[in-house]
Amino acid sequence: MDLQELKPERDQDVPIYLQLYRRYRDAIAAGRLKPGDRVPSVRSLASELNLARGTVELAYQMLASEGYVVARGAAGTVVSPRLASLSGPGAARPAENLPVASSRPDTLPGQIHPFQLGLPALDVFPRKTWARLAGHNVRRLDAAAMTYPHPAGHEPLRRAIAGYLGISRGIACSHEQVFVTGGYRGALDLICRTVLQAGDLGWYEDPGYILARRYLEFAGMRLAPVPVDGEGVDVARGIELAGDARFAVVTPTHQSPMGMALSLPRRLAMLDWANRRRAWIIEDDYDSEFRYHGRPLPALKSLDAEGRVLYTGTFSKVLFPGLRLAYLVVPVSQVGAFEAALQHIPGPGAVLPQATVADFIEQGHFSRHLRKMRSVYATRRGYLVDALARMLGDRLHVQPQAGGIHVLAHLPPRQDDTVLAAAAAAAGLAVNALSDWRLCGSDAGGLLMGFANFATPAEAGEAVARLRAIIAPNVQ
Ligand SMILES: Cc1ncc(COP(=O)(O)O)c(C=O)c1O
Structure with a gap:
């Protein structure tokens, strides 16, 4: 495959790493890259396409976390051989068959990541x-x-x-x-x-x-x-x-x-x-x-x-x-x-x-614990909502909610929440894509974010800054 086919366009709204990730995904789905094919190293692709290494790395991390490519140690990175069983006439596209990182909002045993859903504030447990x-x-x-x-x-x-x-x-x-x-x-x-x-x-x-x-x-x-x-x-x-x-x-x-x-x-x-x-x-x-x-x-x-x-x-x-x-x-x-x-x-x-x-x-x-936690969560929700408004106010719209321990932020129409959530997962942020929670398709995407473990405004701010680097990489 001609590597120039993967070259992202600089003047598009879509971040470069996402363009690169999508081109790889399309090339695999279309059969131009086949199971077992070796993909160029981060360093050589970055130099061939004149991109920053971090950009290529992020795209590769997304492809790996979604199962499109696997690292083979000294043998380099190859298109996942598992995809072989999915190819052939009439086969669905790999993206529809493989577990996508963002569609794995599982319970992440033994782990705590920023924005993780389903966890209460573990630091204030009595x-x-x-x-x-x-x-x-x-x-x-x-x-x-x-x-x-x-x-x-x-x-x-x-x-x-x-x-x-x-x-x-x-x-x-x-x-x-x-x-x-x-x-x-x-x-x-x-x-x-x-x-x-x-x-x-x-x-x-x-x-x-x-x-x-x-x-x-x-x-x-x-x-x-x-x-x-x-x-x-x-x-x-x-x-x-x-x-x-x-x-x-x-x-x-x-x-x-x-x-x-x-x-x-x-x-x-x-x-x-x-x-x-x-x-x-x-x-x-x-x-x-x-x-x-x-x-x-x-x-x-x-x-x-x-x-x-x-x-x-x-x-x-x-x-x-x-x-x-x-x-x-x-x-x-x-x-x-x-x-x-x-x-x-x-x-x-x-x-x-x-x-x-x-x-x-x-x-x-x-009952004492519940009373205390209501006030802790109201405060921590405020930390996250304020940070989102400050850093991503023009990209995300936070839905008002009367309770709970997560926030739902809507995305502008046509922005693919599953791609953003996969990129966030590759960067260690456990946001979930609203689309993954739907049974019927909709283009109204959103991100689900837990806030219970943001103990200070600074912690919420740091996590939102990392998310901003993915959602709006050109904004400082
Ligand atoms: C909607 C909903 N129901 C129930 C639960 C509780 O599940 P479990 O008791 O398995 O932790 C959760 C936990 O995240 C939930 O989000």
Whole structure:
């Protein structure tokens, strides 16, 4: 292949590294570069095309993180041989088949990156109190606590959760209705095994939480994308598109990722639909605790007179995700079915962390912690929003949100958010592309950014400056 074909044009709006990355991607998709072909070294391409080495390096990092090229040590960098299985007549373009870095907004085990979603402020977690309670639980470990744990969860924790939900979320339930699970996906897994079957059709908010969507697809569920607007998920449209669905997965308090609350008329319409069709509503109340203006509406579950709502909440945002503890509240009529399913599948695991969470709630630390975190997050959100306005105000429009621990910033039309997020990922910034959270295409791109771990305005400013170098490389 003639290297001059890759030469970017200086007078375009698109940054040089992006042009280079796209030319490589197109050459691979068109077969001009084949799996196994060696690509020139950073140094030789930079000199051949008269570019800065850093520019070529950034393009190569993006190609590598998206799986187009792989480094082979002394043998240099080659077009990924894995692409061979994707080529040939009728094959989809590689970009549609490969995991793209920006479409991997996974949980990044063991890592903390600027803007990472899903992490609470880890620096203000009350470690001393936690360590004291955990130590106490280890010391009082008796023989009974060393036997097999109850698969529905440690009873004191189930009681503490039922008490908390009654006061904070308007949900009247007994501890027997509460099932402690291994994270939110543990709750979904239990639901899929108990009241759903592979092949069942369900509404999924579009855009919606990407990891739950992936789990449901993995479990064999068919998902009907239901659009979201200023009042939350469009229930009338859901009925039109998939009125016969068996279930609907929704985030009524704080739509994930757009942030609005589901309006009361829509809540009632959705319950009416579920009651008539005997469908299940899976309510994901993931960060209802963090609200900065006004009071949140009570949970949808609080209006569920006929027992169609399966309510889930998680300790990942309010304590820390390493705990892997979430909970599911099921209608009284379903308690037996869920208990029966739990005879065959693992419950939430170790008792000690569950006992520690129970004490944390019962002794009042939890409500104190939540009060403190609301104010910490309101401040930290301000750090990020101010930095974005100062440095990227002309490129990004931050959507106002009443709560949560991430910010959504809209991009101008036609700017490809997946490409920006991939470039950011290559530079160690964990922003997510809104498009990756959509089921149906849209040219309204945006970036999702966590702010919980920006402890000072300077930290937020430094991360935004790094992002600006990617979004607007010519602006200082
Ligand atoms: C929309 C949404 N629901 C639920 C969760 C909780 O998931 P887990 O309990 O698996 O950490 C998250 C975490 O990021 C989330 O963003």
